Amino acid sequence: MKKSYNFSKAFKPCAIISCIVIVLGIVGLIVRGINFTTDYAPGLVEEVRIAPAAMEITYTGIASVNVETSNDSLSLVISGAGADNETKVFTFGQNPTISAMAEALNQVEGISAVVKSSGEADTYGIFTNSLNTSRLSSTPFRLYVPDTSSSVTIDDVRSALEGVDIDKLQEKGVNADKSFQITIKASEESSSSDSLQNAVNSALQTKFGQNNVAVVQTSYNAPASSTGMVISSILLALATIALIWLYATIRFHWDFALGAIIALLHDFCIMFTFITWFQIEFSATTLAAVLTIFGYSINATVVILDRVREALKTTNCKKFTEVLDIALNKTISRSIITTVTTLFASISLWVFTSGSIETFAIVLTIGLISGCYSSMFISSGFIALMRRAWKPGEDAIHVRPHNNTPKRPNVIVMPSSR
Numbered sequence: 001m002k003k004s005y006n007f008s009k010a011f012k013p014c015a016i017i018s019c020i021v022i023v024l025g026i027v028g029l030i031v032r033g034i035n036f037t038t039d040y041a042p043g044l045v046e047e048v049r050i051a052p053a054a055m056e057i058t059y060t061g062i063a064s065v066n067v068e069t070s071n072d073s074l075s076l077v078i079s080g081a082g083a084d085n086e087t088k089v090f091t092f093g094q095n096p097t098i099s100a101m102a103e104a105l106n107q108v109e110g111i112s113a114v115v116k117s118s119g120e121a122d123t124y125g126i127f128t129n130s131l132n133t134s135r136l137s138s139t140p141f142r143l144y145v146p147d148t149s150s151s152v153t154i155d156d157v158r159s160a161l162e163g164v165d166i167d168k169l170q171e172k173g174v175n176a177d178k179s180f181q182i183t184i185k186a187s188e189e190s191s192s193s194d195s196l197q198n199a200v201n202s203a204l205q206t207k208f209g210q211n212n213v214a215v216v217q218t219s220y221n222a223p224a225s226s227t228g229m230v231i232s233s234i235l236l237a238l239a240t241i242a243l244i245w246l247y248a249t250i251r252f253h254w255d256f257a258l259g260a261i262i263a264l265l266h267d268f269c270i271m272f273t274f275i276t277w278f279q280i281e282f283s284a285t286t287l288a289a290v291l292t293i294f295g296y297s298i299n300a301t302v303v304i305l306d307r308v309r310e311a312l313k314t315t316n317c318k319k320f321t322e323v324l325d326i327a328l329n330k331t332i333s334r335s336i337i338t339t340v341t342t343l344f345a346s347i348s349l350w351v352f353t354s355g356s357i358e359t360f361a362i363v364l365t366i367g368l369i370s371g372c373y374s375s376m377f378i379s380s381g382f383i384a385l386m387r388r389a390w391k392p393g394e395d396a397i398h399v400r401p402h403n404n405t406p407k408r409p410n411v412i413v414m415p416s417s418r
Contacts, residue, residue, distance in 0.1 A: 007328040008321035011381030018266055018378060025273030032276050037283040038221040040230050043167065043185040044196045046218040048204060049127065049178070050157075051147040053211040054098045054118045059136035061110030066134045067141060069126060074101065074143075076108060076136075092123040098145060101126075111136070116211070121145040125176070129214040131197070144214045146176035152208070154180065160207035164199050172354075179216055186222070193220035233287055240291060241265075244298050252305050255386040260301045263371075263379035267297050270370040271363055285356040286363050293367030300338070300375040304331050308383075320390040324380050332376075339372040 038045050059065050064080035073091045078084070088108060095101040098121050105113035125145045128134075132141060154171040157180045161169070168183040184196050197218065204213045221229075241264060248257035271290060275282060307327035317323045346368060349361035 004325070004329050005332070006325055007376065007380070008325050008384060010377055011321075011384055014373070014377040015381055018270070018374075021273055022266075022269045025269055025276060028273060028276035032279060034272075034276055034282050035279040037281050038183070038219060039283045040233070041185060042221050043183060044193060044200075044218070044220045045181065045183050046197065046200055047172070047179050047181045047216040048200075049144070049146075049214050049216055050150060050152045050180075050204075050208050050212060051144045051214060052117045052209075053142040054116060054121055054126075054145040055102055055143040056114050056116055056140035057105060057136060057143070058112045058138055058140055059110050060112070060138060063110070065111070065136045067128075067136060068134065069128060072124070074123075074126065076105075076111070092126075095123055097121065098123060098143075116142075118145050118147075127214060127216065130217055131201070131215045142211065142214075148176045150176065150178070152178075156207070157182075157204070161200065161203050164203055166200075186220075193222075196220070229284075233284075236287075237268075237291070237294075240294055244294065248298070248302070248305075251302070252309065255383055256305050256308075259379040259382040259386070260298055260305070262382050263301055263374040264294055264297055266374045266378045267293055267367055267370045270374075271367050274366050275363070280362060281356075281359050283356060283359065285360045289360045289363035289367065292364060293371055296342070296368065297371035297375060300335060300371055301379050303334065304328065304375055304380065307331050308380075320387040321384050324384055328376055328380065335372055335376060339368055342368055 057067065062080070063078055066077045068075045068077060072093070073089050075090070076088045078086050078088065090101060090104050092101075095104050097119065099115055099119040101123050102113040102115050102119075105111050122145070127144050127146075129142060129144070134141075154169060158169055161182070165184065166182055167185045168181075170181040170183075172179045172181055182200055184200070186196065197215075201213065201215065241261060244264065245257055245261050248260045268290065271293065274280065275286070280286070304327055307330045308323060311317070311323045311326045311330075315323065315326060317326070343365060346361050346364045349357060350365060353361065
């Protein structure tokens with residue numbers, strides 16, 4: 001016989017535990033705040049690498065020549081007057097070193113490629129400065145390679161930026177692939193994106209040399225844009241909750257629907273407790289994880305509510321908590337197996353990825369566990385509270401109890417023969 005669990009006894013302890021965690025989240029919000037990225041907080045984010053320029057390329061012709069790099073090649077896109085429109089591709093396999101690449105580039109008319117350092121460096125490590133235009137001219141276009149002998153640390157970068165009001169400095173990657181992410185918050189009265197970039201780059205170039213700093217990527221969010229993003233995100237979350245409430249109300253009863261919404265709000269608060277205390281970056285990707293959990297949690301809750309409605313029709317229970325116990329026992333295997341299998345994917349992303357995908361996976365993992373827990377104990381506990389005065393045989397909208405009156409057998413009366 002399958003073992004039956006009395007889940008209703010855990011409703012009150014689980015509610016107390018959840019309230020404590022949510023209160024801790026409110027305290028964390030006040031004490032530590034939310035670690036907004038520039039998706040929501042105005043400012044500049046710039047990722048830089050400290051490495052010497054390995055090659056300088058100039059062009060003196062009349063055509064338009066642009067440099068493009070990929071994972072396995074460097075290309076010259078030639079167009080304009082006085083030239084045939086073509087793309088010359090120089091693969092790293094055929095030109096394995098910086099010196100070999102420079103020699104191949106010098107075969108193109110008007111191109112002058114000069115090796116500045118690391119002539120024997122592997123071309124597969126080539127990267128460029130994103131602030132420099134890719135169109136070649138008499139101004140040198142620089143190509144960089146990782147500096148395997150670099151001893152630059154995050155403390156060195158922090159020291160170089162002492163005169164700049166930076167908000168956060170992070171080290172990414174290791175050894176030769178190391179880069180530094182610099183975040184500067186902006187306000188309505190602060191300087192423009194260009195002035196913030198110039199302040200950062202000038203400080204780094206003064207410390208490490210003008211040709212030894214490459215900006216890998218940069219992004220800037222103006223104060224007005226960030227405010228609009230926050231408002232849009234709040235409206236999106238509220239609209240999602242409202243539509244889910246409407247759906248649950250139509251499909252079930254108002255107290256069932258309200259229980260489902262309370263479970264969603266519970267998951268939202270639990271995720272933000274971890275986001276605030278562990279200072280997980282809150283970006284558009286994080287919001288996507290939160291909305292994903294809304295969908296996952298309501299799906300798990302609806303399955304349980306369907307079993308509750310079924311139990312009301314097919315069982316004769318004296319208390320509503322008994323109905324909930326029957327429904328939860330029927331869905332416990334499904335709830336656990338679904339959550340665990342989904343956790344395999346989210347934890348794998350957490351372990352084997354980095355950046356925004358890693359953040360997405362962390363929030364998703366927290367939400368999956370919270371969603372399973374809230375569907376079973378928070379939503380059901382609230383419904384039990386609302387129906388504490390429930391009596392057997394009571395009808396509810398969309399939920400009709402089983403009719404216990406035995407049906408009379410059909411009797412066929414045969415006419416008598418005379």
